[in-house]
Amino acid sequence: GQNIDQPTEMTATEGAIVQINCTYQTSGFNGLFWYQQHAGEAPTFLSYNVLDGLEEKGRFSSFLSRSKGYSYLLLKELQMKDSASYLCALQRGGGGADGLTFGKGTHLIIQP
Amino acid sequence: NAGVTQTPKFQVLKTGQSMTLQCAQDMNHEYMSWYRQDPGMGLRLIHYSVGAGITDQGEVPNGYNVSRSTTEDFPLRLLSAAPSQTSVYFCASSPRSSGNTIYFGEGSWLTVV
Numbered sequence: 615g616q617n618i619d620q621p622t623e624m625t626a627t628e629g630a631i632v633q634i635n636c637t638y639q640t641s642g643f644n645g646l647f648w649y650q651q652h653a654g655e656a657p658t659f660l661s662y663n664v665l666d667g668l669e670e671k672g673r674f675s676s677f678l679s680r681s682k683g684y685s686y687l688l689l690k691e692l693q694m695k696d697s698a699s700y701l702c703a704l705q706r707g708g709g710g711a712d713g714l715t716f717g718k719g720t721h722l723i724i725q726p
Numbered sequence: 727n728a729g730v731t732q733t734p735k736f737q738v739l740k741t742g743q744s745m746t747l748q749c750a751q752d753m754n755h756e757y758m759s760w761y762r763q764d765p766g767m768g769l770r771l772i773h774y775s776v777g778a779g780i781t782d783q784g785e786v787p788n789g790y791n792v793s794r795s796t797t798e799d800f801p802l803r804l805l806s807a808a809p810s811q812t813s814v815y816f817c818a819s820s821p822r823s824s825g826n827t828i829y830f831g832e833g834s835w836l837t838v839v
Binding site: 645659701703 | 785816
């Protein structure tokens with residue numbers, strides 16, 4: 615099976631930087647996703663890591679270390695609209711056919 | 727291009743009633759899946775399908791049936807609703823050619839009383 619751990623809640627200040635960590639235990643996976651989810655809405659894709667290392671996309675970056683069972687999402691220049699839940703998810707086997715296993719999500723609160 | 731369409735968006739059921747949550751996608755995606763999301767539990771995979779005529783169980787399949795008679799549609803059936811099935815349900819689809827392109831529907835809010 616797959617077990618994914620994320621902090622339940624984090625608070626950060628507008629304009630600052632925040633890092634959301636995700637640790638996992640699994641026998642294998644295709645890739646690791648990060649999603650953003652605002653209350654009452656569907657998850658929105660942020661990033662996808664297959665290889666170890668950093669993927670940068672604007673204000674968002676995601677890092678993966680397969681050997682350490684660890685990923686993080688880095689959000690820079692925080693804006694109030696970044697207040698949301700952030701979901702770490704492992705892509706199960708089968709080239710993406712077998713669905714995703716999600717962590718419980720991290721609720722990020724941005725303060726002025 | 728409608729993407730992934732789920733209906734209904736909101737539904738209230740009585741315990742023991744049956745209903746079907748509909749999911750349709752117009753992108754000719756091979757892969758489709760259903761998740762439920764409960765407070766503090768994240769999204770959990772119920773059933774998934776890799777193509778028409780093929781379905782398989784995810785983490786929490788009990789109490790749910792699915793079928794995939796066409797590429798476009800992947801309905802989720804609750805045969806005898808229970809209060810424990812009160813949840814938000816999301817349908818997702820993705821193409822075989824690109825495993826990191828996953829589209830989610832807008833969600834269906836189900837309450838079983």
